[in-house]
Amino acid sequence: MADTDSAPGDPERGREPDIAMWGASGSGKTAFLAALSIALNKSRDAGWRLIGENAVSRTELAKLRNTLLQARTFPAPTEALTHYSWMIIGPAETRRRWWWPWTARAARAPKIKLDFLDLRGDLYAESESNIDKKALVDSLVKSRGLIYMFDPDREARVGDAFKHLDAALHEVAGRMLVGDEYEDGKLPHHIAVCITKYDDPRVLRIAMEGGFTERDPTDELRIPHVPPDRVRDFFRLLCQEAHDHNTEMILDLIEAFFHKDRIKYFVTSSVGLFIDEDLGRFDPDDYLNVIDNAGGGLTIRGAIRPMNVMEPVLWLGQMLRPGAIGSGRWNG
Template sequence: MQPDPSRERPDHNIAMWGAPGSGKTTLLAALFIALTKSDDDWKIIGSDPASSDYLIEKTNALLRGKLFPEANMTMERYHWTLLGPALRKPGFWSRKAKPGPPARIGIGMTDAPGGWYGPAGGPSALDGSGDPRLQKLLDNLERSRGIVFLYDPIREFTLGDAFDHMHAPLTRLAERMLAAGEFTDGKLPHHIAVCVTKFDDPRVLETAEKRRLLTVDIDDPYRLPRVTSEDARELFHELCQVSASGTADMVLKALDQFFHPDRIRFFATSSIGFYVDRRTKRFDWDDFQNMVPGEADEDSRIRGQLHPINVVEPMLWLGQRLAAIRPTVVS
């Protein structure tokens, strides 16, 4: 009897990190849908029944109910495994390669506490070190070697708190990694996929269009606009200019300070993608919003079919990069 690969300890972990409401749960549900639609042999599986149920529930909410899935308050206890294709090992006695175990990458999700949190707001806790959420995030980040960092440009435009959510955890993480001797090249050892979310929002798309950053995949039957990873950093930089607090550019600087350039990649991401009319089956510049806003006491809904954009790609990039390095021993 073969062991259940999802029950085995993953080779690496990926931490999904973002401010509350930045779209982590939606991204996870969209990831499941996108992987199912994808030709790649990657899949996401719950690490335990509760995590599987959570994934099923959120995916159904997105697909059937057309609702944006709400995050569970205790989502830190859910874990999933990204299972890649089986690695083929070269045969020792013969030239025929043998199938090896599939790549296993654990996925954990944690809200990033914002501001200077502390149990009572006292001086000793001004850096947030006493906040249990920060501790959980740090634990998650410390045992991960891949990070999916969600940057919500619309939230930044209205609230401008991205740097608040990033600063304390990053500083604390660096402190821990330095103590553990993991700061070898002067940078954190993590690979980080910076996902600029809400790419489907007109303000984000328009910014990309104005900067001439949009491309269309010629194989895409819907002709959906995209921003390549090479250009996504420029989009990120451009969007930082409209931060409500004016501190968004410090996010970019902090990323450059703490992560090696080879280990940073930017993605312009949309979990729900653009609206595509069922009849025309083509992206329409005049009508592409895929979200129907709700009444004051209601949530927004998904308007049409989901067309996730750059949801799989960050995971695959992290998966491929992590698979190429020695499995972590951190548990």
């Protein structure tokens, strides 16, 4: 869709940061996207909105939101390749030219492009190449921001994240690193590594028992969270607890392919923890926000409080803005 608020010939036109998302099947990608617009709406950082760039993406967005908010359940598993083209638009900022600081330029709203191919994540485990796999690699190569979803619960049971990540990274690296463009031999992307389903007792219990959680004194709900400087260690621990011994290598694999200062780890939950309204704060004996329903599916019990769903996307958007330090965009 055309960028309507920049004039033709504007050097910043069409340079919105482009973010792609990937992770194993069932790792929580679709739920994360469904929660993203809710998180943006609920944010105190008012003014951020998620919109669909075309009719299909708009319809899908409304459907995903309604599934969580009205039907109070999770979106159905993705069967076929679905291509979402979304954009996050922030509050308009008035910018001043450094050489002419007393006249402000017209306000411009920051935009982040979210190009997301939702597909069966086990695709990478398949050796034969196919058209969906090519589309995903194309989207990873084209983007400069990645959201990588890691589901600790699935890893504890199935353990295929390593195979999946290893195959995808080698394919992307094969396409991007053989030429001379990236002389340092690392992929140019910023990557938000998201540990999903923090609300699941199998994840939260490990965090609490491992001493990774803290209380934020300003949070009246007293929800235990993993402070930012401990998330990488928590991620390493989760990798070590996985079913497949290769999972231990995931963190090293990520750090081998990407610049260390372009990786950030997040602990996320699309639905958040259950808080009993009467008690008004986190109860370590009753925080599960999803329950089995009569139809064999899951129902979301209480209010949806996405945790760290908006943050990775906004971090990537900030890192990738033209001119941002470390954006790698000064030269290209």
